[in-house]
Each structure stands twice: as structure tokens, then as C-alpha cells.
Amino acid sequence: MSDYDYDLFVIGAGSGGVRASRVSAAYGAKVAVAEEYRVGGTCVIRGCVPKKLLVYGAHFAEDLKDARRFGWNVPDCSFDWAVLRDNVMGDVDRLNGLYTQGLENAGAEIILERATVTGPHEVTLASGRTVTAKYILVATGAHPHVPDFPGSDLGITSNEVFHLDKLPKRIVIAGGGYIANEFAGIFNEFGSRVTLVNRSDVILRGYDQSIRDRLLQISLTKGIDFRFHAEFEKIEKLDDGVRVHLSGQDPMDVDVVLFATGRVPNTMGLGLEAVGVELDAQGAVKVGDDNRSTVDSIYAVGDVTNRVQLTPVAIREGQAFADTIFGDKPHTVDYSCIPSAVFSHPPMAGVGMTEGEARNKLGSVKVYTSDFRAMKNVLAGRHERALYKMICDGITGRVVGLHMIGPDAPEILQAAAVAVKAGLTKDAFDQTVALHPSMAEELVLLK
Structure with a gap:
């Protein structure tokens, strides 16, 4: 016993x-x-x-x-x-x-x-x-972390956002990470007027700069308003919503403030x-x-x-x-080369080192890109462009990072992440026959 x-x-x-x-x-x-x-x-x-x-x-x-x-x-x-x-x-x-x-x-x-x-x-x-x-x-x-300032209790977090009684016509989202950008895309598509407030001028810190810059460009085109270098000073309750006071900004009257400022x-x-x-x-x-x-x-x-x-x-x-x-099979988790995605509009996905990380760690790198408009977007008259980016060790040709933004990017990256984890080279991608017509074929056609 x-x-x-x-x-x-x-x-x-x-x-x-x-x-x-x-x-x-x-x-x-x-x-x-x-x-x-x-x-x-x-x-x-x-x-x-x-x-x-x-x-x-x-x-x-x-x-x-x-x-x-x-x-x-x-x-x-x-x-x-x-x-x-x-x-x-x-x-x-x-x-x-x-x-x-x-x-x-x-x-x-x-x-x-x-x-x-x-x-x-x-x-x-x-x-x-x-x-x-x-x-x-x-x-x-x-x-979810909620910043401490006057009236911060009038905001909600990602815990409560799924239970809103009605769709907000005007929403302020605080934060620059994946939760903030995902909900910004969601509510913008639903027809809300979205303002994303960030303390710095960088969104999605840790993701490849080219990819996150493309998301910012597309998000602006879609009508999402970004307020950078802005701090919350206070939130006041109104009869039909709240009034948001930001540093260096005019007050904004909105229906909901959503905090996506870390966990x-x-x-x-x-x-x-x-x-x-x-x-x-x-x-x-x-x-x-x-x-x-x-x-x-x-x-x-x-x-x-x-x-x-x-x-x-x-x-x-x-x-x-x-x-x-309990299983007599001792092992530890390998935290290297973990793929991640941002389900924004359009979605982003990445695995391995960003270009900046690779240059700092390896010195010699080669970068290959494909900047294209998906076939569906062309016929639809949508000018939104996808961007795929492969970072390779400049000496061995090993793929050390793969980053993309565009339709179905996370679905495509999951399979490609296996190749990056396995340490395959750019040549292995080049030797693979393209699956045409598809967006994923750009991975084996990168120049």
C-alpha cells in the first residue's frame, strides 16, 4: 500500500x-x-x-x-x-x-x-x-495581465471577449502581440472600428521584421488604426461606452477596451x-x-x-x-525550432531563426524570398501580397529559418517546419518538384 x-x-x-x-x-x-x-x-x-x-x-x-x-x-x-x-x-x-x-x-x-x-x-x-x-x-x-491605471477595471481581457452581449462598433485593443493583432483582425472583419494602442512602435516582437512589417502594411490598408508610443492615462465610464485618454492623443469614445498586454x-x-x-x-x-x-x-x-x-x-x-x-522513459523537451503562428488577417507563421537572429549568430547568411499575389486574390481583385522568406546558413546552405505571411500560411508552415527541424538545406527544397498551382510551391521556387 x-x-x-x-x-x-x-x-x-x-x-x-x-x-x-x-x-x-x-x-x-x-x-x-x-x-x-x-x-x-x-x-x-x-x-x-x-x-x-x-x-x-x-x-x-x-x-x-x-x-x-x-x-x-x-x-x-x-x-x-x-x-x-x-x-x-x-x-x-x-x-x-x-x-x-x-x-x-x-x-x-x-x-x-x-x-x-x-x-x-x-x-x-x-x-x-x-x-x-x-x-x-x-x-x-x-x-491576462491588466495594466494598473485609473479606470483600467472598465476594460476586458481575452477571457471576457468571447462573451460580449453585442458586437462593439468601436473597440480599442491594447497591446502589440499576437492576441492583440488577432483580435484586431477579427473585429475589423466583423465591421467594428478598431484602434490598436501600443507603447512602442513594434508589433509582434520576436517575429521576422519583414513579415511583421507586411502585416502592419496590410492591416493599415484594411482600415485598422494604430496608435504607437501611446500610454493609457485613464478610462472614464460613459452612458454608452467609455472614454479613453492616451498620452499625446485626443480622447476616444469607444464601446469596449480589450487588454492584450501579456499573461x-x-x-x-x-x-x-x-x-x-x-x-x-x-x-x-x-x-x-x-x-x-x-x-x-x-x-x-x-x-x-x-x-x-x-x-x-x-x-x-x-x-x-x-x-x-511513471513510464521509465526519461526524456526532456527540445525547445529549439518551435513553429508558431499568428492568426491575423492574413495569417503569419514562422519557424527557426529570424534574419536578424541568424545574422547575429551565424554572421554569414543567405536570404531567399518570394513576394507574390495569391491566384485567388488576383481574380478577386484583392491587391494583398504574400511574402515567403527563407534564411540559410551562408556556408552550409542549411535552412535555419522559414517565415511567411499569406493565406493558409500556418497550414503550409507546419509541414515545412519538419524540413527545417531536420536540418535540410536549400538544395533539398530546390530538388523537390513544385506542386502546381499552389501557394506552397513558392517554397521550392525561392530565389
Whole structure:
């Protein structure tokens, strides 16, 4: 008999926690998962999944217009926010059920309560019940950061945006990252007047400059208003919305202010520091390559560690934890060459080093590009241009970075990322016969 109630107690049923729980249970561990909200976590409940469904919905705005050039007699159409919102939330409910079922089928016990760590092997539930576990895994994710200034409580975050009662006619979005730019594109396509406010003049820091510059150019053409080098001074409540005061700008009256200004690890009130778990300056759990914290029996995966805030990374970390602790297959996650995407309008995607990073690290690089208008855009009379960019080691020819913006860029990049991860050369791309006519063929025709 074990000295503990459980072999593993997981706090948080998001992507990383669910994967670790299911796999650990499959290895024969006695597993419990505590979740205070809903099973599925940020990605499934209030993040990438419902947001991607909004992106799909937004694309119809342009597709319906373009269809006329392809012979379809499409009448003027109106958009009903409530229909899309409710259908998206219905799908979230479906996924919540599937994730719950998956945990239960694996043999994990789900406890729908908040849990705090009260000892190296002890967890206390909101009901007051105390349980013990040989290992504790913290997988509590992160939450949106809201700046502190007068009236900031009048804004919303990506948590609340999916539940708006009505479509805002005027919306201010704070931030320059992927969440801000994705929602800017979504609401612009839905017909809202969008203003994106950023403290600097750089959007999507960390992405290749040529690609993000192209998105800015296209976004401006589509009518999104950008306010750079602007700080929020205060927000005032009005009868029909709010008044936003920015530094160096005239006040703006809008319906909604959406904060997309980063995410903060969910460690507040978990009791981690009291039992010896070290946190960094942002409140993230400090872990080693094996996901172990500074307390031998306590581990952490996913956004709560603030390593790479991406769902597939959290899943891999959860898998590595379970394999190592319960599966006798120790391994660590390789954080190199992780592909990422921005589901903007049009979408961006990239993998490997940007041109700037490659020049700083390698010195000698060769850059190949294709700047073209997609066939569909040509016939539709849409002047929007795609840009593909390949960065290669100037000596070996190895592809060290691949970045693109254009229709279906993330779908194309996923397959191409395999080649970059495998260390293939530009010559390997050149020797591959083009699949014509397609946008993806530009990858093997780069000059």
C-alpha cells in the first residue's frame, strides 16, 4: 500500500495537466486532477480554440465579397455576433465534455475544486479536505495581465471577449502581440472600428521584421488604426461606452477596451513559496529541464513556468513528465525550432531563426524570398501580397529559418517546419518538384 492517497496530484486541467494526468494514469499511477473552473484550460475554454473559430467566422467577410468575382450571386449580407458567439461557446462545451471524458476513461479522478499546496506531499482543497500525493504537478497556466491605471477595471481581457452581449462598433485593443493583432483582425472583419494602442512602435516582437512589417502594411490598408508610443492615462465610464485618454492623443469614445498586454503565471495564493518552491520575478515556477521545481516532489509544466507559452509545448512537457516519472522513459523537451503562428488577417507563421537572429549568430547568411499575389486574390481583385522568406546558413546552405505571411500560411508552415527541424538545406527544397498551382510551391521556387 502506498503511503500517500495518490501517486500524482495535478493542479489544473489545461493542456499540460490533462496530458500528464492521462498518460500517468495509463502507466498505472493513481491520479487526481483538481480544476476550479472547467476541464480544458485556457486553450480550449478561453483561448486558441474559440479564437480560431472567430477567425474562421471573420474570414467570411472577405470570402463573401470575393465570391462575386467567381460568379456567385451573393447578396449583401449582415453579421449576427450572437449566433457565432453562442455556436462557439457550444463547441467549447462539447470539448469540455470530451476532455472530461478522456480523463475519466484513463482512470484519473477529477476534483472540481480549487487546490492549494500545503506541504511537499500535501494538497488542501477548497472544501477543507486534505489529501497527500507522492508527486504534485502544478499546471495552473496563466491569466491576462491588466495594466494598473485609473479606470483600467472598465476594460476586458481575452477571457471576457468571447462573451460580449453585442458586437462593439468601436473597440480599442491594447497591446502589440499576437492576441492583440488577432483580435484586431477579427473585429475589423466583423465591421467594428478598431484602434490598436501600443507603447512602442513594434508589433509582434520576436517575429521576422519583414513579415511583421507586411502585416502592419496590410492591416493599415484594411482600415485598422494604430496608435504607437501611446500610454493609457485613464478610462472614464460613459452612458454608452467609455472614454479613453492616451498620452499625446485626443480622447476616444469607444464601446469596449480589450487588454492584450501579456499573461501572468497563475501562482498567486497557491502556497508554493511557503513550502519552498521558488518563483521568478514574474511569479513563474522555476523548474529544471526535467520540470522539477526546487522541491523534489513538486513539478510544473505549461504556462505557469513561463518558458514557452504555447499549448503544444505544454502538452509535450506533460508527456515528458509522465514518461519520465511513471513510464521509465526519461526524456526532456527540445525547445529549439518551435513553429508558431499568428492568426491575423492574413495569417503569419514562422519557424527557426529570424534574419536578424541568424545574422547575429551565424554572421554569414543567405536570404531567399518570394513576394507574390495569391491566384485567388488576383481574380478577386484583392491587391494583398504574400511574402515567403527563407534564411540559410551562408556556408552550409542549411535552412535555419522559414517565415511567411499569406493565406493558409500556418497550414503550409507546419509541414515545412519538419524540413527545417531536420536540418535540410536549400538544395533539398530546390530538388523537390513544385506542386502546381499552389501557394506552397513558392517554397521550392525561392530565389
